[in-house]
Amino acid sequence: MPGWRRGWDKGGIAEARSRVEASKPRENAERDWIVVPGTHEHLVPPTLFDRAQELARSRAAGVGPKNVRAGRGLRSPYLLSGLVTCGRCGQNYQGRTVNSTKHRKDGTKIQSFYYACGGWVMKGKSACEKFLLRRDAVEEMILEVVQERLHGLLAGEGETLLRGYIEEEIATQGADPRQEMAKVKARLVEIDQKAGVLLEGLSAETKGFVDAKLRELATEKRRLQRRLEELEAAPYDPIDPDAVLREGLASIRELPRLLETGSPEDRKGFVRAFIAGITVVPEALRLDLQVRRIPAMLGARPGNGNSTCLMVAGARYTPVQKSLEPPERFVVRGVGLRPAA
Numbered sequence: 001m002p003g004w005r006r007g008w009d010k011g012g013i014a015e016a017r018s019r020v021e022a023s024k025p026r027e028n029a030e031r032d033w034i035v036v037p038g039t040h041e042h043l044v045p046p047t048l049f050d051r052a053q054e055l056a057r058s059r060a061a062g063v064g065p066k067n068v069r070a071g072r073g074l075r076s077p078y079l080l081s082g083l084v085t086c087g088r089c090g091q092n093y094q095g096r097t098v099n100s101t102k103h104r105k106d107g108t109k110i111q112s113f114y115y116a117c118g119g120w121v122m123k124g125k126s127a128c129e130k131f132l133l134r135r136d137a138v139e140e141m142i143l144e145v146v147q148e149r150l151h152g153l154l155a156g157e158g159e160t161l162l163r164g165y166i167e168e169e170i171a172t173q174g175a176d177p178r179q180e181m182a183k184v185k186a187r188l189v190e191i192d193q194k195a196g197v198l199l200e201g202l203s204a205e206t207k208g209f210v211d212a213k214l215r216e217l218a219t220e221k222r223r224l225q226r227r228l229e230e231l232e233a234a235p236y237d238p239i240d241p242d243a244v245l246r247e248g249l250a251s252i253r254e255l256p257r258l259l260e261t262g263s264p265e266d267r268k269g270f271v272r273a274f275i276a277g278i279t280v281v282p283e284a285l286r287l288d289l290q291v292r293r294i295p296a297m298l299g300a301r302p303g304n305g306n307s308t309c310l311m312v313a314g315a316r317y318t319p320v321q322k323s324l325e326p327p328e329r330f331v332v333r334g335v336g337l338r339p340a341a
Helices: 046-061 071-075 118-126 135-172 177-200 207-233 241-261 264-274 296-300 308-312
Strands: 084-086 093-103 109-117 132-134 275-281 286-292 317-323
Touching: 084 093, 093 118, 109 118, 109 135, 132 135, 135 241, 135 264, 135 275, 135 286, 135 317, 177 207, 241 264, 264 275, 264 286, 264 296
Parallel strands: 084 275
Antiparallel strands: 093 109, 109 132, 275 286, 286 317
């Protein structure tokens, strides 16, 4: 609730200030604020204010890395929202809905859905030329590409690719420190055993020899103990290749369910697992796709405690070109869709 501050207060007691300080604005520490509730008339009822704050928090909780977009984008009927870029001006393509003046028999409005260059939508011909794509035709083409990729992975290619990526990841981590740790610990045991044997054979005649050997063993032991501490402190994320492979293949097999029974958010996530980006090349009537070799969704699989999938999944892609032929199926001409003023 609104409050107010007064004077130069400490612990609720006003203190005098010198003439030099009196002309300089100075804020009290928050602990010394004097707050008087209810001094102003409410602009909105407190109950309504609290409800608004709770609604804002609940909406914010639904926005995060797992979501494709925030706000209206979460409920957008455009499957490729945020993925399509104009090859001429570099702006993102936007979903555009056109409401017809005609109605269906049930009274609902007839709507048409398109993808349009954001540069043209916002600034007109000064930014980019008009080039509209039919939403349904383009999305159908992209889904065909994704499903072909998915079928190839399920047919056995996925296991081969994922196994290769896991092996590469293991190689980049270098030698497993646990192997060296085992050798160091075994050597420390040997040193203690040798020291014990030397002490058992200690006599006046062998004292010089035993002392020299014990010093050598003590020096080696200190060096090995320091090395053991270094190995134990070194960061290392051991990889279980078989476990990672099982998790990855299970993720791939689970993906079709997202397309068949998933929510709009799930369907968008499904597409983004395979498509890294789409560039529209209007003058060539072509789409340039970046198709991931392994779905990026593998890295977000719950329960996967290893970072391997997250690091390799979706990191590589294959460029694919798709022709917008026949043009009348994909490209919209003569539609009364106007750019913003």
